Amino acid sequence: MPTGTKTIRILMCDDHALLRGGVATLLSAEPDMKLIAEASNGEEAVEKFRMHHPDVTLMDLQMPGLSGIDAIARIRSEFPDARIIVLTTYSGDSQAIGALRAGARAYLLKAHVHRDLPEIIRAVYAGQKRIPPDIAAEVAEHLADESLTSREVDVLRLIAAGNANKQIADQLSIGESSVKSHVASILSKLGANDRAHAVTLGLKRGIIDLQIP
Amino acid sequence: MNRCRTRFGYNMGNLASRRPLPLRFNWPSAAIAATLGSCLVCVLLLAGPAYALDPNKRLTQYMHTSWRIQDGSAPAGMFSVAQTSDGFLWFTSVSQGMYRFDGIRFVPWTLPVDGRTIDHIVSVHGDHAGGLWAVAEHEVFHLKGGVITSHFALEGQNRTGNISEGPDGSLWMLQAGFNLHAPLCHITDREVKCFGESDGIRLPPTGGEALLADGKGGFWLGGQKAVVHWHAGVSEVYPIEALKINSGDGVSALTLDSNGSLWIGLLPQGAGEGLGRLENGLFKSFVTPGFDGSKLNVIAQTLDRNGSLWVGTLGNGLYRIRGDVVEHYGRAEGLSGDYVNDLFEDREGILWVTTTNGIDSFRDPRVATFSTSEGLGSESAVGVLASRDGTVWVANGDSLVKIKNGTVTPIRGGHGLPKDQVSYMLEDRAGNTWIGVYDGLYVSKNGRFRRISEPDHQPLGLVLAMTEDSDGNIWAECSGKSRRLIRIRDFQIREQFPASQIPPGQLARDPSAGIWIGPANGTLVLFRDGVQKEFPIGSTTNLFTNHLDVQADGSVLASYDDGLVGLRQGKAQRMTTKNGLPCNAVYSFIEDKQKNWWLLTECGIVELPDSELQRWWANPEAAVQTRLYDALDGARPGRFGIRSADVSPDGRVWFATGFVVQMLDPSKLSQKALPAEAYIGSLVADRKEFKATSNLKLPPNPRDLQIDYTSPTFSISQKVNFRYRLDGYDRDWHEAGTRRQAFYTDLPRGKYSFRVIACNSDGIWNDHAAKLDFYVASAYYQTNWFRAVCACIFLALLWAAYQLRVRQLRREFNAAIEARVSERTRIARELHDTLLQSLQALLFQYQAARNLFAAGSERAMQVLDTSLDRTEQAIAESRDAIRDIRSDIIAQNALPELLARAGSELAKSQADQDVPTFGLTVEGERRTLTPIIREETYRIALELLRNAFRHAKAHRIETEIRYDDDMLRLRIRDDGKGMDLKVLQGDGSGHWGLRGVRERAQRIGAKLDVWSEAGAGAEFQLTVPAGIAYVGSGDSLPFRLLRKVKAYAYRN
DSSP: OOOOSSOEEEEEEOSOHHHHHHHHHHHHTOTTEEEEEEESSHHHHHHHHHHHOOSEEEEOSOOSSSOHHHHHHHHHHHOTTOEEEEEESOOOHHHHHHHHHHTOSEEEETTTOTTTHHHHHHHHHTTOOBOOHHHHHHHHHHTTSOOOOHHHHHHHHHHHTTOOHHHHHHHHTSOHHHHHHHHHHHHHHHTOSSHHHHHHHHHHTTSSOSSOO | OOOOOOOBOOOHHHHHHHSOOOOOOOOOTTSOOOOOOSOOOOOGGGSOOOSOOOTTSOGGGSEEEEEEGGGTSSOTTOOEEEEOTTSOEEEEETTTEEEEEOSSOEEEEOOOBTTBOOOOEEEEEEOTTSOEEEEESSEEEEEETTEEEEEEEOSSBOOTTOEEEOTTSOEEEEOBOSSOSOOEEEEOSSOEEEEOGGGTOOOOTTBEEEEEEOSSSOEEEEESSEEEEEETTEEEEEEOGGGTTOOSOOEEEEEEOTTSOEEEEESSOSTTOSEEEEETTEEEEOEETTEEGGGOOEEEEEEOTTSOEEEEEBSSOEEEEETTEEEEEOGGGTOSOSBEEEEEEOTTSOEEEEETTEEEEEEOOSEEEEOGGGTOSSSOOOEEEEOTTSOEEEEOSSSEEEEETTEEEEEOSOTTOOSSOEEEEEEOTTSOEEEEETTEEEEEETTEEEEOOOTTOOOOOOEEEEEEOTTSOEEEEEESSSEEEEEEETTEEEEEEETTTSOOEEEEEOSSSSEEEEESSSEEEEEETTEEEEEEOOOSSOOOOOEEEEOTTSOEEEEETTEEEEEETTEEEEEOGGGTOSOSOEEEEEEOTTSOEEEEETTEEEEEOHHHHHHHHHOTTOOOOOEEEOGGGTOOOOSOOSBOEEEOTTSOEEEEOSSSEEEEOHHHHTSOOOOOOOEEEEEEETTEEEEOOTTEEEOSSOSEEEEEEEOOOOSSGGGOEEEEEEETTOSSOEEEETOOEEEEESOOSEEEEEEEEEEOTTOOBOOOOEEEEEEEOOOGGGSHHHHHHHHHHHHHHHHHHHHHHHHHHHHHHHHHHHHHHHHHHHHHHHIIIIIIHHHHHHHHHHHHHHHHHTTOHHHHHHHHHHHHHHHHHHHHHHHHHHHHHOOHHHHHSOHHHHHHHHHHHHHHHTTTSOOOEEEEEEESSOOOBOHHHHHHHHHHHHHHHHHHHHHSOOSEEEEEEEEOSSEEEEEEEEOSSOOOHHHHHTOOSSOHHHHHHHHHHHHTTOEEEEEEOTTSOEEEEEEEEHHHHBTTSOOSHHHHHHHHHHHHHHHO
16 A cells, blocks of 8 residues: 555556556546656657656556657656656567666566556655566576667567568669678577567567567 | 794884874773783694685675774774784774773773883784783783883883894894884893894894794894894895885885795885785885785784785775785775784784774684675575586576686576576486576586476476486476476476475485475375375474485485474474474485585574484484584574585585575584683672682672673684682572673672683583682681680670579568568567567556555555556557567458458557458459568558558548559558658658658558648558569569569669
8 A cells, every 4th residue: 555645646658548548547446646647659758757857667568759768868868767667568588688778667468467557656655676576687698689770679670571682672762782791690690580480589589579660 | 732822013103103102992891801810831833723714615605794983882092913822812002092892791891000001012922831021112021920021221212013022932022113222022021132233143233023934043134224134143134125215114014825935014104115925135015916915014924824814005905915816805805904903813813903993803704705805796595406427506586607616607598598587406327417497497518508498388487496316307396377396307207296296395306216305295105106105294284394304224314494393104293492493494414425414404404414414304292403603603604595505525514505605614614612611700899899819708798799701712602601609609500691791699708619611612612610708708607716705705694693593682671681680680670669678667656666565565566457458458469569470361361351450450449549441342353472571561461551540630541552564552541630741752751651661661662751740631652563472473584674673763
């Protein structure tokens, strides 16, 4: 049960209204928490944060426009003591590492956190960090892996969007042959058998997300 | 074969003043430039003399041909003549260069000297080894096969015909000049060596112009004032008295005759000058009754192979001297001019004369003519009779003419014979000569003529036919007041038969008894013992019997204007052109001593061997081999003979043609003309001329090819026929006739060999063919390397097509993978966006509800109700997603059905809102779409429809599917709020649908066009090329490729 007198002011940032509704319902049952604002994308989140200075921010990572990680980084650059909880659908070392590096205090999976969310919000509000053990293990597993370069990530993302090499080359303004070598590098780094497999692995590991770029 | 011939020159300077310059004449340049070609080893020289000039004939009886400058038939200014062993004649002119002559054309020929033109060629000489010496004024060239083999400059000056060929083929040449101490030069291919005083030649330093080999290793040299015989380093000098103070031209010609007499021709004329002989070491002018040699300016001499000396003069034409007989032939007789330049007897025995006005040739014709030129009083010879003593009597229109030993003597009156027209002559077995004249019949007895008296004093009139029967009766057909047949015995008329009783006609004796009569009624009549027996000859027209003859076996031959009729054992048969007779009208005929028959016909004199006649007797349809002697052989047929054929005891055949008397000697006709050798001159391909060299290469695809060939034959050039064939093209020989060109068009590439053979005037083919090998080059596209390149290109194209196909397959494979990836991504996104988000949200809802149970149930109930609503909503969204994913529905339905269904479902799912009406139209004949296109098109349409239904706020949404032949067209139109530019351009965030649609369209090679304006609705048009869209459009690979290319072009 909450003991503090102060109400924790929360900013919820997710592009799915349905989910925001669900979280809002959940938080409304907590007397020491108040959902003071909602945002549906990264930019909006930054704006709302500036406006409301929430105590805790719940941030989805996959959003159109400014991604969750970028939004975290931007908020943290303006408000270094901002307490941000990543609330995401997918596990994945890459995303988790990115988010934690940007300054997130907790990395939570939507499917696992419904019981503990209020507790974790309070903990983060109190200044703690929370990384679920399975995510921590996954991060640890791939920490030593060679990470994809940002250009490779771009290429993988475009592959995931169903582009052929030529279209990727056009969109990135690079040669088709470079795309090929990027693809080869991606396949080798991820240990993928083919492009479809690479996309699957990339999604699984959070290197790319399902967000439309 | 050391046939010595002297050629003589003269001083040009002196001459110029004596004769007018010849008119300059431009010889047609169209003539084909000559080339000696490949000079064949000439076997002809080994053949004996062919048809030399018969010394027994009068000069006028030779066939004389003139090529006159003024007619344009001869080049101007021809001086020297020579013949090379290949048979060609060469004419030179000091001003006009050289010409090669083949009997038909004069072809200009230039000496191939370093591009230098040698115009001043004063003489030519063909050596026995096939070469040609061309002598310029101060130079001499030796040519072989058209190439100069040696060339020497000489100190002195050369004149026309100062040459003598040594037995080894080297050349001896006597030169003229001033202070010329070594005038006699010996020229071989290697060197020139000149001899003079130091070698014992005692000529004045002016040299000389006439040179003659004495046949014993020495030379006769003709100088300005003397003749010198130089032998073994010793000179015998024979001064000519009249030339003692001479400073100009002296001896111009030297000839040794068959008796060993040296004939000397001097250019100056006058007492002790002109033409003469060396007698007892002194020059003596040649004078006979009626001829004075001292009055001649002798320029050239030649001794022909029959020993006749020919002398050419300046101003007096040509003389032939044989023994004491001198004959003259000048301009009046038809010589082209009286100023002779040179004389030359060619290997066929033809004498060539060059004059200032042209070129003349004399040849011996096969058929000799006796005309007024030979002494006939008039040209009206109707009968001929060869008597046993060798005298030939001619019944001429105005007199009786006697021909004996070639001398023609008219007998006008005297000997008891009236001067009147002689019509018929007969020599009876007793040797009496019967002569029918205008008013009667005479018989000669003891050299005097006696008239046969008419018992009724009626003049017998002209005797038209006569014969002597086997009983010694003389029969005559007379045309007096009344036409009648008379019988004479013992010089008395015993019987007379009027024409009403016996039909008049030609007469002939029957070998057993009686006579034959050839009347003009289509029959032949045997009149024997007062009985007439008629034999029809099968003629439809009643032509006169031209001639009648009965052979010893009783076979009758009669000639008519429509052929020769034979009657044997009562059966008539006819020989006409169908049997091979040259022409039908046979005027007269006679059998010679060799039993060959000679026919005087309208086209000439025809030789019919007895063997051929016998074949015809056996088979009237037989084709007979005959030989025609026509005008070119000297025949001058006419049709007015009465008794017009006879054979003299020496075997010669005589005809009276109605105009002239013609004679031929069957024994001499067996001397055949030299075989004609064919030569190929040049080859013209598409107007470009090529020399006939071996392995000639022609440019590809010659359109017109012309090959010029000829044969240097001069006896009767017009009768030289040719056959040719092109090996590699022709299957057989072409009979070219007298044509001297062969033509071919569009010869394909390849090797060819052109062969041509010639036949001489006797019709004898020379089997030795002239041959020209050439090949027509391949055009670049006919060559093997081009084909190889083509094959390479084809293989490369094949390889490229293969690569293209591989790449296409790879692309298709990649596209399939990408489609799979994107489909997976899409499904994942779909799940993420709908099901997962909804479930996650519900999770929080339920968590909230659970948490709220502690606080109070009402609030928890509220949350649960919301959760239920949201679950319902999530189910609806999931159903949409599942429909998108499920492709079995798509696979089982055609596009219109799919869209109709999608439209109605979308309308249903919008139940709570303002539902737009949905319309679908299909145009064109339905086509089956390929599965991928159907699916992709459906998905694009679905996305667009979904957008329209959900976001456009439209009242009506229309979908139009149009199956065109060249494309599939899908249009979706709404009347909703429209879209702004940012959305249209597809780079706006949030509206992933349009961008996805574009990408999908691009991927399948379709094109998406969008028209929209804010507030004015939107229209989308998707066009898919037919080649991509429809199943089975273009089954063949090229067609599919074309479609692909089109599609590719369309896409870009």
